[in-house]
Amino acid sequence: MLNDIVEYVNQKYTKENQFTIINEVRFNWQFKGFPEILNISEFCTYIETKLQISLTKLQEDDFFTKIKQMRTLFLDFIKDLKGFKKENLETYLKTYIKKIYFAIKDFINSILFEYIFFSYIHADIYLNYKHYDIDLFYIWQFTNLELSMTKLKKQLFISMNRTEKELDFVIKELDQKIVFLKSKSKKEELEAII
Numbered sequence: 001m002l003n004d005i006v007e008y009v010n011q012k013y014t015k016e017n018q019f020t021i022i023n024e025v026r027f028n029w030q031f032k033g034f035p036e037i038l039n040i041s042e043f044c045t046y047i048e049t050k051l052q053i054s055l056t057k058l059q060e061d062d063f064f065t066k067i068k069q070m071r072t073l074f075l076d077f078i079k080d081l082k083g084f085k086k087e088n089l090e091t092y093l094k095t096y097i098k099k100i101y102f103a104i105k106d107f108i109n110s111i112l113f114e115y116i117f118f119s120y121i122h123a124d125i126y127l128n129y130k131h132y133d134i135d136l137f138y139i140w141q142f143t144n145l146e147l148s149m150t151k152l153k154k155q156l157f158i159s160m161n162r163t164e165k166e167l168d169f170v171i172k173e174l175d176q177k178i179v180f181l182k183s184k185s186k187k188e189e190l191e192a193i194i
Helices: 002-012 040-051 057-079 089-120 134-160 168-192
Strands: 017-022 025-030 125-127 130-132
Touching (some): 002 089, 017 089, 025 040, 025 089, 125 134, 134 168
Antiparallel strands (some): 125 130
16 A cells, blocks of 8 residues: 555655755756655766766766655665554555655755865855855754654654554654654754864
């Protein structure tokens, strides 16, 4: 059932052709659906063409790692949902996976491409009157993505737990994880400031 819902969200809500603009440079990219998210080879080829560079093996591996992290984050978040049998579960899951799609799409548009662009020009990110180290900025923002997805998961479990309280323990665990991720995010933000 879960695979069918993921496929439904891929077909109904995900838009394959995406774009973002970073410092007046337009980046077009293709969302390949869940769980693939991005085709790494196509992505690297596009970056090389757009920025007129040749990526080193280290840079390609870095992109591969970052995309693999997003895939793993998605798969980890949906694996806990397998096996649930509740009324209206399909509706909840469609909404949840759709929200995950938008969170990951926004992350790619606003963080991954910023990381790529500022790495390419060898510059730090300037945000809210602060300069950030590009690598540490990315780590901090990835933690924020994980935090937002954990909050979405908590919302899902709260919605599923309205009449019966069998998910109270899971919700409390998610609360603890949210507190941990908030603390981790704050620490990473401070470390990223130059």
